[in-house]
Amino acid sequence: MKALAIAGSNLRRFARERANVFFVLILPMLLILVLGSVFGRGFEPRVGLVAPETGDLTQALVDELEAHEGFALHRHSDRETVVRAVERGELEAGLILPPDYDAAIRAGDAVEIDFIARPGQASLSLRRTIDTLLAEQMMLPRIAAFAAAEGAAPFDQALARAATVTADTDGVHVESTVAGDSGISRRNWGQFDLGAQQQLMLFMFLTSLAGSAALVQTRRLGIARRMFATPTTVRTILLGEGLGRFGVALVQGVYIMLGTMVVFGVRWGDPLGAILIVLTFGLVGSGAAMLMGALFSNDQQAAPVGVFLGLGAAALGGCMLPLYVMELFAPAVWTAAHVMPHAWALEAFEVLAIHDGGVGDVLPFLGILLGYAAGFYVLAIWRLRAVLTR
């Protein structure tokens, strides 16, 4: 009962803080709206193409590249523009066709196509995709060029004949099964889903940490000591303060979850699983807030440091750059992201929302999150107990 009184006073103070109307209610929804609008279509690698010729063979290749779902094709006029765009990260790769592409193929000569990309796993993946496309595209011209060279028929005639023959032939069909996640085209997010998940984690943690200033103030003003002068045990005081912080995190989490469901139609997956993730992440956030509240002695410092740490942890934990993009382009950063509880919570939501998982599927993630929460709380209680009774 006393713990609830302490928690209640924390929530009342949280609700009374006018700045929270913007930072807790308006800002998260605004960010989800902006992120969903700008990036909500998912990540699609961009490939620049320079194709000076307008012959049939060039056009056939361009059509094939444009039709591919693994990347978006952007036409450019010259090689320098493409190189610069790749350097700046505006394109993931560039493809430069020679000016005599059609003529060279017809003559049976070797054709050199420039592939421009920055080093990295994603470039290799794109390179393989484009190699395959080119190989398929070049099959008929090579047959036709061979027939023409052997004097069987003129190139165009041979090409048309080869197209007819190969269309009538069953050939070898390769069926691919992807085991695990491969990256680029596996995602199936709703427009606002990923942004909502990221902002949920970011703001639950951030609001908790920023709220740690209230605990520092409670200590600094001597209110916590005064509580201890009443017939109230240290355990009850700490429980009440922890419940208060947990309540703050939950208010933020439930607001974002319900708000995005109603306003943006975000899919959170299995309701029970989603609630459990929010509850456990609320424990993580409140534990971190308790620890900050125990370590800082100046609430004027705690609030900005809390915001800084909250944003930093969120950035590293995958709340700003999606985890799958990290995995694709910077595997080391993806590994480092898992130092943060955010990454585990985001992966748990992915299991629910993308793979239609249930509570059983997210249990390992919940266990890890509970481990974080326990660690934060143990350190905070140890420190606060010492501060209150010394």
Place this chain on the structure above:
Amino acid sequence: MLECRDLRKSFGELAAVDGVSFHIAAGETYGLLGPNGAGKTTSISMAVGLMQRDGGQVLVDGEPLDPGTTRLKAKIGLVPQDLALYPDLTARENLRFFGRLYDMPRARLSRRVDEVLEIIGLSDRANDRADTFSGGMKRRLNIGIGLLHAPRLLVLDEPTVGVDPQSRNAILESIEQLGSEGLAVLYTTHYMEEAERLCDRIGIIDRGQIKAEGTRRELAQILSQHDRVRLSATGPLHEGAEALRRIAGVQQVDVTDGAIDVLVEQAGNSLMAILSALEQSGVSITGVEIDEPNLEAVFLHLTGRSLRD
């Protein structure tokens, strides 16, 4: 009501409290008088079970009190030196919050909150946030929280620090009233006037030790000091002085320019005899000043430094 025996507390090498003992009976106001850093707050923190002791014992109503003893804490109301209240809650919300920590039943708490708001003169500001209050009003609310559960022992740690004279007087009047109603009061201050005005007994504390203890007069007698009566007068001053030396209780008489200084055991007992002797000697009196021994002088004598040091 409260008995502290040989309290000890050190912070590293510093012995903040070094063998402090005192007791307070019901209805008594006991003052701990000493400069900042003397060990007053540390002593009362141990006395109310807020701080672990290195040594010593605290008894409340004869029962030992330790930081983990929650039951006995219900008998004590603490008014800390800090304004230990939520600035963003209203006066009523602050009182209700601490009332719940004292396990007060809801109906009694509501009634008591209104009573306390009346006592501290904040009834008309009950629903205003504490951070909109003046310093004096915050101090009064700070005291109100300590009174809320009707404790039997009220412990006030420098409750008038930083308060304007008007609010200070109101606070002191409230404490006098509480003392007269039978509440035991432990009051720490570095203001000599407050200790003299409020306290039945005073412990002079410095460097973690109680240097002397007693009523104001008992403490003054440590100096073997007497009251000094200074009479501004005209006429035959030396003859008048001779007449005064024959009065019982008069210890010393000096004549200076236009005045006679008389040292007596108790000015109140001898003043009428002094005035009458001078009148009979033909001395015309134009002014009378009585200097009683004060605690400042006693403190200076005991510690070698001023209360304001």
